[in-house]
Amino acid sequence: MVIDTDVLQPQHSDKTGLDVDPGKMGVAPSAPSAFSALSVEDQPARMNTPFMDNFPDPSQPEHPAETLAPTKLEVHHVNFFYGSFQALHDISMSLLQQRATALIGPSGCGKSTFLRLMNRMNELIEDTRMEGQILLDGQDIYHPDVDVVSLRKEVGMVFQKPNPFPKSIYDNVAYGSRIHGIKDKKTLDEIVESTLQQAGLWGEVKDSLQKSATALSGGQQQRLCIARCLAVQPKVILMDEPTSALDPIAAGHIEELIGQLKKNYTIVIVTHNMQQAARVSDYTGFFYQGELIETGKTAQIFTNPKEKKTEEYITGRFG
């Protein structure tokens, strides 16, 4: 497989995968947000999780000038159960701000389940249970005091199948803002225009904003869903196989868009397409049968995986 290393290198060109500073994890310098139900005292004690072993100690003198991307989401020893079936086993992982992290692995290995834990969508499924902790900017998102509505404003999601609502394009994009109390027509107009522009759809739809969103093509629908997600100003965007229902050209548009978006957002993307993972992501996590086998820089995972399973999967020996 040919990997374009220019794309893979994160902007700060770090050769050792040195991006996580356990000492700095709590002080993510993200903008203060609505998601602040907990005071600092309430926060659980931090721990160094074993997966940190993947990353060298940042205090090592060889890399003194390293700039670190702060951690946005931290997953600590998460187990997840559908009834009595355990779908995730002791997952620990850090997701870094302004980086795209790809989740890969064979069908049924728990990628979607893992993704849906970050905006608590799994709670909607009856008879499920989660153990462990997921911290967003250091706050436990499963803490009883956390308001799931503001969490989901902070952590947006784009689904595998484009799911525009059967309303007009305008009403789709404005849906979230209206839900969150914005009524002013001018403000809404601005939000609609700027998010459609960000999603690269404005040019195609600016004259037909009142047309039904379901009349758009699949690729346009998916970009509309991305715009709809951006309109509530999330910090994290979860994408579950966002291009699997699209043709290669439409998929290319979305990938380009992800490249743009990761300058401002934390992106987590599930994909079955290895090339896509290699193209769009900075970090990659490989899941297998509910376990996180390996995480690391995308370039490292794809060129020099540490685990045999990872190598077998990437080289297409199973999956």
Add this chain to the structure above:
Amino acid sequence: MSTTATLPVQTTSLTQGGLARRNAKLAEMLTYGLMRLVTYLMVFAVGYIVFDIVANGLPAINWEFVSQFPRRSGAQGGILPAIVGTISLVTLAIGVALPLGVASAVYLNEYAKQGRFTDMLRLAIVTLAGVPSIVFGLFGLALFVLVLGFGASILAGGLTLACMILPTIIVASEESLKTIPKSFREGSLALGATRWQTIFKNVLPYAMPGILTGTVLSIGRAAGETAPILLTVAAFFLPVLPGSVFDQVMALPYHLYVLATQHPEAAAVRPMQYGTALLLLLIVLGMSLLAIVFRNYFRGKYRW
């Protein structure tokens, strides 16, 4: 070359088994023929009844008939009180049953934890839908007329009819809610909408067409049933308009029953019977059309 060699073989295989296929075709034609026959019979029966009522009822209907009070126990004059009675009963029944029914369906489909309890609830609702209307009449008599002390009144009758059509509306609404894709709900929740916002803004509007179809069916039933109103509201002969919901009132189906079977000059009032029947049909048609207009509005607005 192999391609040219296989071509004739394929052609023969297409014509083989001709007999079996001819039999299958015959069976298919027979079945379709039967189905078509049954459908035509149904249409013919309905068409004949409607034709009979329209042909005989139309001459009886005039301005006096719809705007006057009945005289000589309905042998002369009009049927204004019965028209007013039926319209107010149906309006009250739908007005009560529609919100309650939709709320129940929303609870059952969107909120309740699915399991034995909800299955039992659904079974109870479906069973209720099949309960004879006279039983609802007795229930209404006991609860609304006697226990709650509404007396024989529009209120008691309307609520009784509401109970009767409630199961139909719940079932139709739930079926309609079930057809709304899960992705609409998830998409909305993922944007930070609450469950309630999601249902109100992104589920119910799309379910409206199905809900209104159930309502159309219920209008006909509420307008036409005689037994429940007989026990709870309908007056044999009351040539005044009701002053409030606590008054008794005449109603078209019961009036029709009286004219047809209880009237001393049943044969002489035959045109009045036909006129009453036709008006009842027209009222049901009119109210259903109203619901259908709403339904089409929602259908056109939200397409997926």
